[in-house]
Amino acid sequence: MPYPADVVERYRAAGHWERRPLADYLLDVADRTPDALALVDGDVRLTHRDLMVRADGAAMRLRELGLRPDDRILVQLPNGWELIVLIVACLRLGAIPVLALTAHRQHELDHLVERAEARAIAVPDTLAGFDHQGMARVIASRAPTVEQVLVSGEEVRTGSVDLRALLRPADDPAGARAALDAITPDPLSAALMLLSGGTTGQPKLIARTHEDYGCYVRSIVDVCLLTSDSVYLTLLPLGHSLPLGTALAALVAGGRVVLEATPAPERAFATIERERVTATALVPAVAQRWLEHRLVDTDSDLSSVELMLVGGARLPDSLAERIAPALTRNLQQGYGMGEGGACLTRVGDPSDIIWHTQGRPMCAGDELLLVGEDGEPVPDGEPGELLTRGPCTIRGYYRAPEHNAGAFTADGWLRTGDVVRIRPDGYLVVEGREKDLINRGGEKISAEEVENFAYQVDGVSQAALVAMPDPVLGERACLYVVPRPGALVRLEDVEEVITRAGAARYKVPERLVVVDELPSTNIGKIDKKALRADIAQRLDAERLTAPAAS
Template identity: 50%
Template sequence: MTTPTSSPATEDVVHWPADLAARYRTEGYWQGRSLGSYVADHVAAHPDREALVDGDTRLSYRQLWDRSAALAQYLLDLSITPGNRILVQLPNCWEFVALTLACFRIGVIPVMALPAHRRHELTHLAALSESVALVVPDCDRDTDLREVAQQVAADVPTIRSVIVHGDFTSALGEAAVPEHSLASGLATTARFASSEYEPSGSDIACFLLSGGTTGLPKLILRTHDDYAYNIRACCEVSRFDADTVYLGTLPSSHNFPLACPGILGALFVGGRTVMLSSPAPERALRTIDAEAVTVAAAVPAVAQAWIEHQREHGTLRGNSFAVLQVGGSRMPDELAARVEPVLGARLQQVFGMAEGLINMTRLDDDSEVVVNTQGRPVSEADEIAIVDEAGQPVPDGTPGALLTRGPYTPRGYFRAPDHNVRAFTVDGWYASGDIVIRRPDGNLVVAGRDKDMINRGGEKISAEEVENFAYQLDGVDMAAAVAMPDPRLGERVCLYLTLTPGHRVELDDVVAAMDAAGVARYKRPERVEIVDAMPTTKVGKIDKKDLRERIRDRLAHESASRGEQS
């Protein structure tokens, strides 16, 4: 089944050139299969093998497949049909996996929202994708997400349904659109014929989210062909097989834990995935032992917490844990060196992007490569170029901007023609915004970013978005959000402000403005610095390099002062 070209799902899509697409198919990178079909192979071959664990819930491949069929039918019964988009915001749970597979089986396109997103982000994503439904948990900590979903539905006319995971018993009051229970969907009897709805390889599989460097996230369109190859290539480099037990503890809607190789990778090879709602070290390390986990993925802040906990408590006692994959942000070399001695697992550094290119260190690389680099491309078909400000190649050993293209790197964002002109060259190279150094051995070292983005524990925050909220406050003359170093998360948000005379603005004022707009909490600035004037570059732009150096120096001074006082 190929989505008709007149469908909204294929509007504003940048396709691979026809000759390249033909080459990718001829050379076997694209196999013309749906993502679900790779899982179906293992359902047929070993239906009773355990596929998914979530607390007390343990599902075989056949049970997971049947539950995905029930949810697929449920979507169809709600008039959610092939080519429709649904905005999915679920925690790490087995239902997320079943729903994702359900979508893959009938050509419904999940838009992978993050658990931390709130009304501000969800409204943007639903409107941009023209989603027809929202799938949300009943609540997240102190936020009623059913109420948030109804607020979004009231603002986005395409939304026809809200599907709720969790408590569905309490009355909500006036609702913009009907609510439905995900649990009811799991009790549905599947009646659809798989052959009628089976997507083709070129159909859209899902939308991932960009880091949002120029404001709110952009949508990254992944086809069944390119995303399946992404998964297969990562599986090969990571040596996933039927004996793999993968711990899914990072938010599952992120590309890294979903498909690099992640949850889907484990299912592609007939392995097992263990879902965990939080990477808190005590529970995560105990789960690794209890479930004989062989591979886990973490961001550097999580890896650091696990290392510290293991040093203090020795929670890990088994010998199953073979590989810790770390990505999301650059891992400090000194932390990388502690992984194997303390956790007993081989470190595999992962550097990539939801827009495509994935780099990994190899499991047989020597320790120097594993500790000091972020690896090399997972596919021989990945093309990379490292260039200077004029777009000219730089020699190995020299920092430069990373460009990439290949069989799993899309050629443009969805419905973003203006941004595509800036992010992609005319011959299809994607400018990732990363500054890297290529060593003579082909491995990359991440040296920084050339885009205005803050990486808080793997969550990307647009400086521009934070600044826009600051400008809503009376008295703010100029605003500049920059990254300030943090030993646990890597970076946090520091907001510099200049004020008009007679006004006073504090951190709480900025946070209140963002909360009132329903902005995800991780985007909040955690420090405000009031300055008389912003430093500027020679061309009159705010000199954020200078501001980053200022806050780094101030933090170092404050740390030294605390040390002297103690």
């Protein structure tokens, strides 16, 4: 969905967009400080020159495999040097990486391949005991567009392409750079595709252009005060916008990215101490685990951590107040989404702002508007649904015209579905959500999708999925079910359907409540507000009657 021509010129005139493809910023750093470390992944240590020479080599080999600018590559890789190099290779070639999560299974990937018309799939051989290579080959055998399966790991089967070999340095670095510079992408073309955390079943594709994502990345550099001395530890999946954006921002600033596959504090604390990490980003559930671990691990040296960004879900005030100085010198709260810009608190903000708000727009060109149920702006200080637009925000999802008609206004505002309040100082406070969505520790679960699975269980007459509060993850999924007369419905039955469909494991509800009927609103819809209140009351009652710990 292109930006209107007058909007393009306005963003360029204001300096938000710089008419440059995203990889150019990385090339600048490699030219300026070629021997500075860029990536650390276990024993693998790549300089900025290594990163770009490998990316250019990979881009040329992708061309040899038949991939061209605008071709889509579905990428399902864990955090690691291979993922970063492949993304940069795509940026250089003009191919578009479609970033899936490693938790996704055939149910989600079939949809993404079809919607993106992917020409290739990149996966690990196995991960956590799951055969990703086998799944990718099944998908490729049925998808008319997929021609290559790229596999990272020790076991690359006949018919698959060895991704690590593809990512080796260019045989002729100068020749590869010249060839790729000659086909540099249009800055207004898509650089990458992220996935929405939407409420209507399967994820939608978020096409981020080189200009708008470049603006997003450069804004992170400025607001997070990243420099060539920054050592950024990436723990959250790079398939999400904020983790990817902050990793690219650290590289654009000339700094170093340290990659870890797990946010477990035992491993992360050791990495922080060894690499002298200066910045990282967490979701609230992980921040809480780190705080709890810090009580028993007081010896790990975390003194290098200057900045800790916490986002992905609302951070409880009581938790925010404990993060600094226990884990970092500066806490930074944030709010954002794959579709657009972000709000962040600033280093040096008063404690009241850092602890109790989710920041203000990261980019000066971002606009916020709060509206009520009637679609009209709400009075100052009142909560309302957040609409946003600006140089970091898309104008529509890829190949989703019917959804776009409801998700975007005619003049380019994105309806976020989030209920927020804007303070007089311009800082945003997240109050709740209009969207029918469960935010399980930063992973978004569509209620509609899980309910559709539930209706496939024999004996289910009605089903409704709602969020239930959780002190660790923020929210977990609770499924309410009305069974048919005489039927017995178990949580295991729902899990079996979801597993058989090949859907991501995190979508399995963690509680089942069987009721005789579901409450309804005055217009006959299932009253999910009442269900959320009901499960909260049930949890409170259980806590009151639970035996005291000895």
